[in-house]
Amino acid sequence: MRDADIRSALHARLRSEHGSGVGTRYVDELGLCGTVRVDVAVVNGTLSGYELKSDRDTLRRLPTQIEYYSKVLDHATLVVGEEHYVRTNGMPNLPLSWGIIVASPRLSDVHLEEVRAAEMSERLDPFAIAQLLWRDEVLSELDERDAAGGMRSKPRRLLSDRLARLLELDELRSVVRERLKARATWRQPPPHE
Missing domain, CATH: 3.40.1350 (Trna Endonuclease; Chain: A, domain 1)
Incomplete structure (x- = not known):
């Protein structure tokens, strides 16, 4: 097998x-x-x-x-x-x-x-969850919340950290799931220089 x-x-x-x-x-x-x-x-x-x-x-x-x-x-x-x-x-x-x-x-x-049966994880980490999003997806979510100021040139890690701190865990989980479901492709676009 x-x-x-x-x-x-x-x-x-x-x-x-x-x-x-x-x-x-x-x-x-x-x-x-x-x-x-x-x-x-x-x-x-x-x-x-x-x-x-x-x-x-x-x-x-x-x-x-x-x-x-x-x-x-x-x-x-x-x-x-x-x-x-x-x-x-x-x-x-x-x-x-x-x-x-x-x-x-x-x-x-x-x-x-x-x-x-699997049960809900009790160890969820908002930063780790936010890292599922690609850079442009994180920026878009920050833009929607008027929280992208001064962040456009920052590395994805810092953008993910900001989003993780900005949203409550349940909202972050929902945002990430919706973004994952909406992706047309699963190849990550190249990073912006």
Whole structure:
């Protein structure tokens, strides 16, 4: 069972659960804080992420992924191969807020069994969330709030920090989700010199 098999089964499950309407966007390899990538993200009324670990994968990067996912994602779920799950006795080092789905091979497909539902992260970091936005998106949000003065030549990191300090967490989460859903492309434009 390969990552591609698990990803395909997960996409089918997510589309069944969330649909494919305008209010939901699916993103493969969503970058977080320039450090990690979420294998599959679902953007709708919340921002949920799924980290795939087939039995062929190592769990070596998981602690770093947990750290960043927990700062940015409302809900995080580990989709793990059956052997990893059994070998680690049910993933005891995974935060309790994280969901767990066990992937098992079944004849010609992959069976996904939810062992634990994801709960809302209690470690959300406004600055990390604001970093999901591209420079022009952050500037546009600051402009809408008359808070872009003196910021146009500043690096994106400072713009993100200003937006994170300006908005309450729930408003920031909403703004970021709407911007992510509205993107026409997922290739970040080159930075302005």
